[in-house]
Amino acid sequence: MELKVGDAMTRGVIYVKPDDNVQRVAEIMRQNDIDSVIIIDNCVGVGTITNTDIIKKVVADGKDPKRMVASQIMTSPLITIKPDEDIDDAARKMRDNAIRRLIVTQDSNIIGIISEFDIVRVEPALHLLIREHSQWDIADIPSPEGTISGICEVCSNYSEVLKPLNGRLTCDECANED
DSSP states (O other), X not given: OOOBHHXXXXXXXXXXXXXXXXXXXXXXXXXTTOSEEEEEETTEEEEEEEHHHHIIIIITTTOOTTTOBHHHHOBOSOOEEOTTSBHXXXXXXXXXXXXXXXXXXXXXXXXXXXXXXXXXXXXXXXXXXXXXXXXXXXXXXXXXXXXXXXXXXXXOOEEEEEEEETTEEEOHHHHHHO
16 A cells, blocks of 8 residues: 555644744744744645745845745745655655755645655655755765754664764764764
8 A cells, every 4th residue: 555645744734924024934844843944825825935045145135034934035936746646756746946846736735745754754765755855975975063963874764863974864872883
C-alpha cells in the first residue's frame, strides 16, 4: 500500500492576513510552535512565510518587523499538492522546487501542510529524494555557526544537530564513534 500525502500531512493550518505586520506573524508562529504560516487573502491562499523568510528578509536586513507586512516578505505563489497523491510525489515536488513544505489542497481549499520532516517521519528512505537538490561538498563548508538538522549520513537517523565530519553530516552519536 502506497502512503498518500493525506496520511502524513498536518491538518489545520495557521494563517495570517497579507497586511498583518511581521512582528505579529512571528508572535503567532512562536505561540503555535510552528515554523511557517500561510497568507490568506479573501479566503484564498496567496503565499507562505517561514522563520527563514523573517530572518533573511527582515532581521538580517535590519528592517523593523512592526513596519513590514506579511505580503512584503511572503513567498508566492503557493506550491500545492493533493491529499490523494503519493508521498514520494510530494518528496519529488519538494526537491524539484527546493522547498521544505507543500500546501495540501482539495477542491481549491487548503486542508493541511506536509513538510519534509513529515515525510521522513513516515517514510525515512524518501529523505534521499528531498536531499538530491542540495548536492554540495560538505568537506568545503566551515563548521556552522548554528545547527543543521536532517538525516545523519552514517546511521540514516534524523537528528536536530548534525555536524560536518570527514566530508559527511553526522549526528553526535556517530561523530563520537569515529
